[in-house]
Amino acid sequence: MQAQTIDLQSKVPIDPNVRIGKLPNGMTYYIKKNAKPEHRCELRLVVNAGSMMETNNQLGLAHLQEHMCFNGTKNFKKSELVDYLESIGTRFGADLNAYTSFDETVYMLQLPTDTESVFLKGFQVIEDWAHNVTDDNSEIDKERGVVVEEWRLGQGADERMRRKYFPVLLNGSRYADRLPIGTKESILGAPCDTLKSFYKTWYRPDLMAVVVVGDIDVDKIETLIKAHFAEIQNPSNEKPRFTSTIPDHNDLKVSVCTDKEASYSLVEINFKQPVPESNTIGDYRNSMISNLATSMLNDRYSELIQQNNPPFNFAGSYFGSVVRAKNAFTAYCVVPDNGIEKGLSTLLTEIKRVKDFGYTSTELDRAKQSVLRSYETMFNEKDKTESKSLVREYVSNFLEQEPIPGIDWEYNTAKNLLPGITLEEINKMIDSWITDGKNCVIIVTAPEKIGVTVPTEDAVKTIFSHVNNTAVEKYTDKVSDKPLTNSIPIPGKVAKETSDAENGITTWTLSNGAKIVFKQTDFKNDEILFNAFSWGGTSLYSDDDFMCANNADGIVDNSGLGNYDDVELSKYTSNMVLSISPNIGELTEGLDGSCSVKDLENLLQFANLYFTAPRKDSTSFNSFISQMITQLQNKNNQPGAVFSDSLTSIMYSYNPRYKPMTEQMLSQIKLTRAYNIFRERFSDPADFTFVFVGSVTPESLKPLVEKYIGGIPSKGKTETYKDNNIKWMNGNFNKKVMKGTEPKSTVAMLYLSPFEYNRYNRNELNAFMKLLNIKLRETLREDMSGVYGVSASPQMVHYPKSQCRIIVYFSCSPENVDALVGAAKKVIAEIMANGCDDKNLLKVKELMLKGRESDLKENRFWLSLITSSLKDNEQVSEIKNFNSQIDALKSDDFKRLALKYFDNKNYGQVVLYPEK
Structure with a gap:
């Protein structure tokens, strides 16, 4: 097919592999077989109605109705829907969610397809959403509080300014008065029947589509769709689905x-x-x-x-x-x-x-x-x-x-x-x-x-x-004809090879001491992920040098490579599928990158140049500092930023290295010193391990790493990090941060404990966090209607001291802080006393096992696993014990873990309150 022979008036075809149909009642469906990820299916119920369909007394109710679809249907009473889906490994939020916009409401559900009975029951969920939501009055009233908390999360400077400029941008259109979140008054005060009226009016088959994509049998899915949706009736005297326009205007x-x-x-x-x-x-x-x-x-x-x-x-x-x-x-x-x-x-x-x-x-x-x-x-x-x-x-x-x-x-x-x-x-x-x-x-x-x-x-x-009305000059596109580098590496050789056949991992030690670790996968056809690491980082530098060390990676990354400045390099790489950047952290330095198969040599050449030819560029440095100034000038205006900075300072006992960055501190960053520190950190490949995962073959990788990594001159020197005795805040503390005008608080509850760092303990604690997140959501959101979201996450650290910090985090109304903190503590105390009930134990196991099943087919998981195993001196093969460890978890294990990691002697909380 030649370009000049294409009929531009012909229709764009529809992918013949997508089955599209319409039921007699007007419901549309799309079905596509797709095997990534295996044994999974994505379902969507699409409702072509959103907040634009609301009447003046229904503001925010399209969104409230979206919430109500998770709070009781004909076949799933109250919280049974979420309970069931979590019991089959579906994650609330990640695999089970919905959104409401001006013009549509879309429900999202991922289901496993390897057990037919489970899939069929899950399929019932989307039918219930379509026409069998119960909208129980008591559940509506409970959910109002959750939606108000979602509304509260959005309040702040951006929202206040948006409400001013939106009517101008939309020129008085109906859109300006129909922001999907609605108003607090309408969310709390609209009669239940007004909400039910919206559902009955707009949730109807002629405005809906069902979309099913995944590891499925297309014919069976089409039969299922017809069985579940063909008999749903459109309402009599249905209202036409109208569209709103934005009026033109002749003036600016x-x-x-x-x-x-x-x-x-x-x-x-x-x-x-x-x-x-x-x-x-x-x-x-x-x-x-x-x-x-x-x-x-x-x-x-x-x-x-x-x-x-x-x-x-x-x-x-x-x-x-x-x-x-x-x-x-x-x-x-x-x-x-x-x-x-x-x-x-x-x-x-x-x-x-x-x-x-x-x-x-x-x-x-x-x-x-x-x-x-x-x-x-x-x-x-x-x-x-x-x-x-x-x-x-x-x-x-x-x-x-x-x-x-x-x-x-x-x-x-x-x-x-x-x-x-x-x-x-x-x-x-x-x-x-x-x-x-x-x-x-x-x-x-x-x-x-x-x-x-x-x-x-x-x-x-x-x-x-x-x-x-001012004349401008024509743009000149300056394209460099210089070579990227003047030097050609003298290749090294693979001096030693070891193999982990069980996990498909090969390690080469090059003649200059650099280590290459790679795993070839078929998870993607054209994706290679890469990182490199070495011990040291900013820990090796004095407090006086810290600002230079901490920003050296960004400064060099902003400066180009070899003979090319950043602009020239951007033009040079425009036809490449490649990314690479250096990083210098507290304990390590390294490189992160990815590329297509075709661009592997380019990726490795760039890696070589970060060692051999990083640039020192005063123009790029000034641009970098200018960007930092803009980021910092008004940071302290924002309540969330002030809270985050305060929390970080407190968690690290006000150590100067965790002091919030200010505009005044930028004067401590000196180009020459930062550049020299970068050169020091990336001076010797013998101290680095380079990890590759993805569509990479040993035949293609070996000559390239021998040339570009093996060709980096080496001193044979290895380093480790320095323990600067940066202490985590311990003991009991209760800090208040006063900032902002909105009636909005943010709460961080912190538990500090010793931690024996190994894979078994990490798996156990991650399983415990699944339970805690479920219980906190059920209590703080579903029972108390006090939060929109709540999260509990562990920070498990190996070096320089093995320890663990668990943070429970949520936002709420200021007057509810104490009650919600008390409720969260009570949830933890109940686990300490009673362990994990059978229903939630099943959920935790399924969530962990289904998550791992998916992870094992992802390049990024393997890159992280291999890198962390190397850093922590662990064996990758230990992951084979994961399923049996999770399967063996019992109720009392959660009691033990709660008692171990939630020591009230090392509990602290930091709370953001609005200014008085």
Whole structure:
């Protein structure tokens, strides 16, 4: 198929491997067999109705109804639905969830498919959601409190400013008055019958789709769908599902919003556009043109960020949805204090530069190569694509008619269409987006504080007009023709090989002392994950050097590699599927990366250059410091940031190395010292272990690691970390942090204990945390309606001292703090007294075993497992004992673990309260 022979008016086909049907009652269904992950299936119930369907007395009730679907149906009374799904290993939140937006409500469920009775019962859940939710009055009233706590979580500076600029952006449309969370008054006060009316009106088959993707038999699923959903009736006198529009406007609109708790200044320019058609191949081609246009503009913005005194510290653009009824070409930037005018002017100037002169041929070539590599990666993984990814496409097809031709068609079509896309077409599309103010809205949000000047709406309009009427120069695309490096490594050799045949892991020791550990897998077709580590880190440096050591990785990573600065390197790698970055932590330093099979040599060359040719670049350093200043200038305005910093300081006994970063502390970071520390940390490969997992063969890896890792000069020196005696806070303490104006508290309950660090103990404690999270959710959320979410997590540390800290974390109303803390302690005390009941013991085991079953098929799990085993001097083969250990857990084990790790002598809590 040649590009010139494609009929652009022909329809984009539908993937023939997706079975799509419609029942007589109007319900649509999508079914696709997909084997990743094995023995799992993703189900979605899609309701084409959200908060836009609410009447004025139903605000927030679309979302409350979503919650009620988990609180009682015809076949699952009250909490039985969640109880049952957890008992088969389905994780609440991760595998069982839902969301409500303006225009839709979507229910998400993952089920195991290897036991038919379990799958069939789980399938009953989505039928019940569709038409058999009981909406019991007492359960509704209980759930109101949970939804209010979700509302409370969203309150703060961003929400206050959003409510000011949203009506301007949406030009008085109904959307502006239908934020899905609703209002506290409506959530608490709406009559139960008003909620039930919403469910009866809008939960109906002609507005629904069922999507099933996974390790399934398509014919059987279609039969199931018909059996469960064909008899559901649409209501008589049904209300039409209406759509709302956003009115056009001829003039530029501006909204300037400030707030005392805002953490940064943001500029956003929106040129609103109609939602483009997506039916034909020509439409598909237009979407490729828009993606190319914004990606090239983003590259130009990124180049500006690398200046000595950048106009903004982050910037980007995209063409996409504002709401379902309207798209926009949007450009945005985050700027330092008093930098709004400069940031706005620069954003607009670059847009005008593109409008006046378009892009260059070299920019377009790079953008096309990058897009094609993205398609290629998806094509290479077509039989290893996760079901969750596919199911999102089919949901979008139902709701927004997003094409679903399948990756075979998309990759082949991209290869044929991309070469024919011209600069003139891209420039024409950009020109069609940009106006002299028509349907354009500029939003400015900023902190309200002394010394920060924020432009008025008239001043913003003046800048817009000035840039539009000022001549700009044509962009010059500077592409380096230098080699990445002037030196060619002298290859080393594999001096020793050992093998762990049981786990498929091979270790090579190279002639320069570096260790290479790799595991070839077939979990993905085109994914190689990589890390490297060595002991030392910031622990080896004095307090005076700490700021330089702690930021050396970011400074060097921001500076490019070899002969290329960061901008040149970005252009050089535009056609690569590759990422790599250095890290320097408290006890270790290393590299993290990933690549496609094709780019393995590039990954290893970059790894080599971090040892042999890192860059010291004053321009990049100044850009780095400028970005840090912007991050820190207003951090203390934000209650959450103040709480997080306070919590960290307290947990580490106010050690200066865990002191909250401030703008003033940046003066301690010196380029030369930071660079020299980096060189010291990455000076000797003999001290490093390099780990590779994924689509890597020994035949392809061996010559490359011999050249690029074996070719790094070695001194044969090894190091370890230094114990600086950084103490964790122990004993009893109760700290209050006073910050913010919203009636919102955040609670951290901390338990510190000694810990014998080994895999067996870690498995036990992780199992205990599953139980604790379930019990805390049942008590604090479901029984008390006092929180939206609560989490308990362990921090298990081996070095320099083996110890454990468990944190119970939740947000709530300030007046409920004491009651909820007391309830959480009571949950722990009950486990101490009674252990684990049979129902929850089954849940814990299934959650642990199902989770491990999935993990064993993931490259990232194996990379983490191998790396941690090497660091902790453990055997990877110990994981074979996991299932038997979990199966053997008994009720009394949880009693023992509660008594062991929840010592009230080492209990502390830190609570955020609003300022008086």
